[in-house]
Amino acid sequence: MFLITLLTLLVAFAAVMFFNPGLLIGSAIFTAVWLSTGLMTPAMVHPVTLVLLAGVLAVLNVPQLRRALLTKSLYKTISGVMPQMSQTESEALEAGTTWWDADLFQGKPDWDKFATITMPTLTKKEQAFLDNEVEELCDMLDEWDIHHHRKDLPPEAWQYLKDKGFFSLIIPEEYGGKHFSPYAQSRVMSKIASRSITGAVTAMVPNSLGPGELLAKYGTEEQKKRWLPGLAKGTEIPCFGLTGPEVGSDAGSIPDLGIVCKGQHEGKEVIGIRLNFAKRWITLAPVATVIGLAFKLRDPDGLLGDAETQDYGITCALIPADHDGVEIGRRHYPGAPFMNGPINGKDVFIPVDWIIGGPDMAGKGWRMLIECLGAGRGVSLPALATASGEVGYRMTGAFGKIRRQFKTEVGKFEGVQEATSQIAILGYTLEAMRHLVTKSLESGTPSVITAMAKYHATEMMRTLINHGMDVAGGRAIQLGPRNFMALPYQSVPIAITVEGANILTRSLMIFGQGSMRCHPYLFDVIQTLQTDDKAKGLVDFDRLFFALAGNSLSRTMRAFVLGLSGNRLANAPETADEFTKEWYQRIDRMSAALASAADLALGILGGDLKRRELLSARLGDVHSQLFMACSVLKYYENQPASDAEKVHARASLHHALYSAQEALFDFYDNFTVPGIAGVFKRLAFPYGRILRKPDDNQLRALGDLIMEDNPVRQAFGQFIHNSLEQDDAFGRVESTYQTLLTVEDAWGRYNKAESRGKLAGDDIDARLASAVSQDIITQDEAGRIREYDKQRYDSLLTDAFEKSFFVKDEEEKAESAASDAS
Numbered sequence: 001m002f003l004i005t006l007l008t009l010l011v012a013f014a015a016v017m018f019f020n021p022g023l024l025i026g027s028a029i030f031t032a033v034w035l036s037t038g039l040m041t042p043a044m045v046h047p048v049t050l051v052l053l054a055g056v057l058a059v060l061n062v063p064q065l066r067r068a069l070l071t072k073s074l075y076k077t078i079s080g081v082m083p084q085m086s087q088t089e090s091e092a093l094e095a096g097t098t099w100w101d102a103d104l105f106q107g108k109p110d111w112d113k114f115a116t117i118t119m120p121t122l123t124k125k126e127q128a129f130l131d132n133e134v135e136e137l138c139d140m141l142d143e144w145d146i147h148h149h150r151k152d153l154p155p156e157a158w159q160y161l162k163d164k165g166f167f168s169l170i171i172p173e174e175y176g177g178k179h180f181s182p183y184a185q186s187r188v189m190s191k192i193a194s195r196s197i198t199g200a201v202t203a204m205v206p207n208s209l210g211p212g213e214l215l216a217k218y219g220t221e222e223q224k225k226r227w228l229p230g231l232a233k234g235t236e237i238p239c240f241g242l243t244g245p246e247v248g249s250d251a252g253s254i255p256d257l258g259i260v261c262k263g264q265h266e267g268k269e270v271i272g273i274r275l276n277f278a279k280r281w282i283t284l285a286p287v288a289t290v291i292g293l294a295f296k297l298r299d300p301d302g303l304l305g306d307a308e309t310q311d312y313g314i315t316c317a318l319i320p321a322d323h324d325g326v327e328i329g330r331r332h333y334p335g336a337p338f339m340n341g342p343i344n345g346k347d348v349f350i351p352v353d354w355i356i357g358g359p360d361m362a363g364k365g366w367r368m369l370i371e372c373l374g375a376g377r378g379v380s381l382p383a384l385a386t387a388s389g390e391v392g393y394r395m396t397g398a399f400g401k402i403r404r405q406f407k408t409e410v411g412k413f414e415g416v417q418e419a420t421s422q423i424a425i426l427g428y429t430l431e432a433m434r435h436l437v438t439k440s441l442e443s444g445t446p447s448v449i450t451a452m453a454k455y456h457a458t459e460m461m462r463t464l465i466n467h468g469m470d471v472a473g474g475r476a477i478q479l480g481p482r483n484f485m486a487l488p489y490q491s492v493p494i495a496i497t498v499e500g501a502n503i504l505t506r507s508l509m510i511f512g513q514g515s516m517r518c519h520p521y522l523f524d525v526i527q528t529l530q531t532d533d534k535a536k537g538l539v540d541f542d543r544l545f546f547a548l549a550g551n552s553l554s555r556t557m558r559a560f561v562l563g564l565s566g567n568r569l570a571n572a573p574e575t576a577d578e579f580t581k582e583w584y585q586r587i588d589r590m591s592a593a594l595a596s597a598a599d600l601a602l603g604i605l606g607g608d609l610k611r612r613e614l615l616s617a618r619l620g621d622v623h624s625q626l627f628m629a630c631s632v633l634k635y636y637e638n639q640p641a642s643d644a645e646k647v648h649a650r651a652s653l654h655h656a657l658y659s660a661q662e663a664l665f666d667f668y669d670n671f672t673v674p675g676i677a678g679v680f681k682r683l684a685f686p687y688g689r690i691l692r693k694p695d696d697n698q699l700r701a702l703g704d705l706i707m708e709d710n711p712v713r714q715a716f717g718q719f720i721h722n723s724l725e726q727d728d729a730f731g732r733v734e735s736t737y738q739t740l741l742t743v744e745d746a747w748g749r750y751n752k753a754e755s756r757g758k759l760a761g762d763d764i765d766a767r768l769a770s771a772v773s774q775d776i777i778t779q780d781e782a783g784r785i786r787e788y789d790k791q792r793y794d795s796l797l798t799d800a801f802e803k804s805f806f807v808k809d810e811e812e813k814a815e816s817a818a819s820d821a822s
Contacts, residue, residue, distance in 0.1 A: 096371055096447030098517050099440040104626045105518035107555040107595025108571075109588060114630065115573040119638045120183035120439045129178070133164045134191050138721040141196035144481040144729070151337040153202060162234020167206040170213050175228035177212075182441035186383040186434055187719065193387035194720035194730075197491045200384055201338040205283045206231065208376035209369070209499070211238040211292040211318055211356075218357040218368055227290065227318065239288035241279035241343045242369065254314060260299035263349040271303050272351045273317070275325075279343040281498075286331050286341040291319045292356070293345075294365055304352070304359055312363030316356045323348065336491045371445050376499045378437050378450030384495055385461035386434045388488055389427035390716035395484050395730065396423055396468045397706035397713065398737035399475070402792055407755040409707065410471070414696070417703025419467040424702040425655050426460040428648040428712065431719065432635030433457065433628055448517055451509040452624040455502050458495040465489050480799020484729040507613035510620030515598060518623075521548040522602065552599040559592035560683040567690070579646065580633055583653045586690065587629050590660055593684035594622045597667055600680050604673055618667040625660035629653050644710035651698050658691045665689070709741055726794075736795040739788050746781035747788065764789055 100117070103109040122130070140157045153161075161167065169185050171177025180188070185207055193200035206212055212231050215224055230236035247254050256277035263272045277295055285291075297315040299306070321328050325348035331341045352359045356368070400411025400420060410416055437453045440446045468485055469476045476485035496502050500509065516523045521544050528541040562570050572584035598619055601609055609616055636649035664684075671677035705712070723731030724738065740747065750768070753759050753776050759767040768782040777785065 096450075096517070097444030099443070099446040099449060100436075100630065101446060101448045101452070101514065101623065101627060102518040104587075104591050104630070105514055105595065105598065105623055106520060107558060107592040109591055111571050111573040111576075111584060111588070114634075115575050117436075117439060117634065119435050119634065120181060120442065122184055122187065123181075125178075126180055126184035126187075129180075129184075130187055130191060133166075134188055135721065137161065137164070137166070137199065138192060138195040141192075141199045142481075143196045143198065143487050144483075146196060146198050147337055147487055148479075152339070153199060157199065161203060165232060165234075166203045167212070167234050167237075168232035169207045170216060171228050171232045172216060175224060176232035177228065178232075181438070182379050183435070183438040186379050186386070186438050189380055189383035190387040190390075190434075190719055191721050193384045194391050197384065197488060197494075198336050198338045200387075201283065201336065201494070204376075204380035204383070205240075206238050208380045209242070209372050210240045211290055213372045214240075214292060214316060214356050214368060215318070217372065218361060220353075220358045222353075223318065223356065223358075231290075236289045237284060237287050238290050238292065239282050239284040239343070240292040240294075241277065241282050241285070242294045243281050244277075244279050254294060254296055256293075256295040258295045258297045258315065258317075260297065260301070260303045260352065262303070265349065265351050270351050272349050273297065273355075275317075275345050275348040275350065277343070277345045277348075281332060281334070281340060282343050283338060283340045283498075285343050286329055286339045288321050288328065291321055291326070291328070291343060293317050293319055293343075294369060297362055299362075304362060309363075314366040314369070315362050316365035316368055317350060317354045318356055319345075319348070319350055319354060323350070325349070334494055336487075336494060370447065373447075373450070373499060377454035378441050378445075381495050381499055382430070382434060382437060382453045382457035385457035386430040387720055388461045389423075389430040389464055390720050391484075391488070391730065392423050392464045392468045393427040393706060393716055394713060394720075395733055396420055396471050397708075398733050399472055401707040402733070402736055402740060402795060403475075404751075407751065411703060411707045414700065414703070416471055417699055419471055420706045421651070421699040421702035423464045423467050424648060424706045424712075425652050426464045427716065429628055429632060429652045429656065430457055430460055431716070432631040432652070435635050435638075436627070436631040448510060448514040448623075449627065451500070451505050451513065452620075452627055454499055455505040455510065456624050456628065458492075458502060462492050462496060465492055475796060475798060478798035480801070481727075482729055482732065482797065482799050484733055506620055507617040508610075510624060511598075511616040512610065512620075514620065514623055515602060519598070519602075520551060521545075552596075552603065555592060555595040555599060556680070556683060559589070559596040560686070562589040562592055563684050563686045566687065575637075579650075580637065583629065583633060583657070586657055587626055587633075589690070590622070590657060590664075591626055593664055594619065594626065594660075596680060596684055597622075597664060600671070600677065601667075604671075604676070612672070614670065615667055615672075618663040618670075621663040622660045622667075625656045625663070629656040629660070632656065639715065640711065642711045644705055644708075644712050647701050647705060648712050651694065651702055654691065654694050654698070658693060661689060661691055726791075732795050736788075736791045739791055743781065743784045743788050746777045747785055749776050750785055 100109075100114065103113070137157065137160055140154065140160060146153060165176075165178050166188075168177035169180045169188065171179065173179050189200050189204045189207075192203055211227065215227055215231075219227075227236060231238055242254075244254070244256065256275070256279070258273040258275045261272065261274050262269055263274065264270075265272060275293070275295060277293065279285075279293075294314055294316050297312040298310060299312060300310055302308075302310075304312075319326060325345050327344040327346075329341070331339065334340050352362070355361055357364070361368070397411065397420065400416060401409050403410045405413075411420060433453060433456070437449055440449050465485070465488055469489055472485050476483065476489075479486050516526075525541065525544045525548055528537045528544060531537040531540075567582070567585045567589050570585035570588040572581045572588065576584050601612075601615060601619060605612055605615075632649055632652045636645060639645050665681070668677045668681035722734065724735040725731035726735060750759075750771050753771055753774070754767060758774065758776070759770040761767040761770055764786065768777070768786060771777045772779055772782050
């Protein structure tokens, strides 16, 4: 019996090592039967078990026998219950690329490959643009004035954006564009956002989803020459009409319709499209000169040359904003005064040549959109979030050091440190993720990674800004030009909502698309089920399905072995040091657990998993958190070594992997078949959880660090617009903080003496004189403390307005209510 056991284990081991699905599945079945004790007598065990093993292996490893006895019925059964995949779903799943996300999903990351990934850097040209043009633009922008007076950017800022090529960052150089890297685009948008969200949104839209990117990737040469130079110079302002009253996250349900027909254009009869559409929430629409439009195309008379095709599906075209039948110019008010409004069209006739890419691209708009959405999801919106993280880190840390209550810096209170430590963790994670995400975009558009970036970056922004509001308290809620928190807080819902609502991005896109794009076999298996050639489909299904089954067993066994070893057998890059190695090994083990859990969900629930959004969202969270942990490790390894860097990296890694672990446990505990989920949970985590919730020491360490001028704070300062101007919302706080750093030692001695009752006097002048007389501080230090205290007090004040400020607003509202209401 010992020899049989050993033989079984050797077969299973060989199957895992050399990945033979037949061996692996056969050994698993054999082991299960053999372990069901009591069915066979000791005298029978050797011949019976050997015959059983040989029979199972024969069926599984001889393709003709396997297809006849097993695969044919399996293929028919699964084909009957699997929901049909629509063309739109298929195109969405096929669009984009995969990158490191696939390694993490498949359960065995190639750490040697990961070690070769270099972090993105700026060219001299890109750095110069950031240091000069972006800085100059930031100096033109006053967000309070933009929000509460102009309701728009100042004219000189608009002209500067056009003249200096801010709308041309993605346009190729041969058409007058700058053609910056994704990392450079992110840095530009991030710096503008640190000064003005309105300015950043205005600049980012032409460089995100819009005519510029669609033309550069898919346009005909004639279209590129006609439009790209003007878009690069800013003489043409683009917008893109996708969303509407009946279509948001479900972009495939676009009701806007174009009918192919003949009509007049420039005095000639041409084949064209008659369009009717109603778009809403379109950024830059009120000032746009050219509209990118998504609609469903129908060709009832076969004028495009394909008599068998009438419904082409989603198509994208480019239309001048002043074209007959187009109605544009009104504005929505999304809470920040960037240009945003509706677009309507009634009986708009356009030539078929206005389809982006020409008539050959009819019906291919959905794939184009899915691929181009990656820029907005992976660059622009995460850039806004990253700026919020870095400004939030610096401002909240500075305020926590400046503001005192109960004779103590408010940032020293542990309740406050619970919030500020989260700001530190999320700010560090956002910057780390920015680097790895933009690196992934250099070689394609990884749709799953960009969905992760959009969802988690904007949610982290929401969390850290909320914490910042809590710490600053009344200083943060009183609106006015002194307030450094309220306007970013007011703008958070915009980032949460656009480029795909976060709820659906999390529950449907990250795992739904991730499971199809990152799994080595799943998408191909589904394709075999839906092919019209059933004979070929059966042969392909037979090969792919058993490869999938063997892969699933292999991944589950790997998760079990790594769990049993307590991470010791998990892999890490050879370049890992003592600190990073244990985190790499935890990611490696968690990746195997994710792969096993994903296969469990897909195998048991199949197509029904689309409706089980709570389960799929949790698996998506695991995948995302593992990617973020990898981002933190890569970022940390490329920063100058310091204690502060290590503290931030450790806390961020702990946060990501603890979140991944808890999402996995929630998945197991809520799975629709509890028994089998419990088995998988025990296999992956034989000793229970591998990480405890971060302890108070970690929170205190970060809470202290965020108030100090540490290397992480200094690095964050390089990514944003910095001001020391006393009349600026951010500059007032930052300049006060910098002054405090110069008098910190003397200020500390003075406050310590005051708290102990050693200083006489009812005002600061008297107390300073008392401190000088006792040699607690010098006369020079007293003078510098006096000046700092004036600056400190001013930085804590909130704005107060004359009655006319409110009366004017009410009068304007009353005058415009009737004419502007829609």
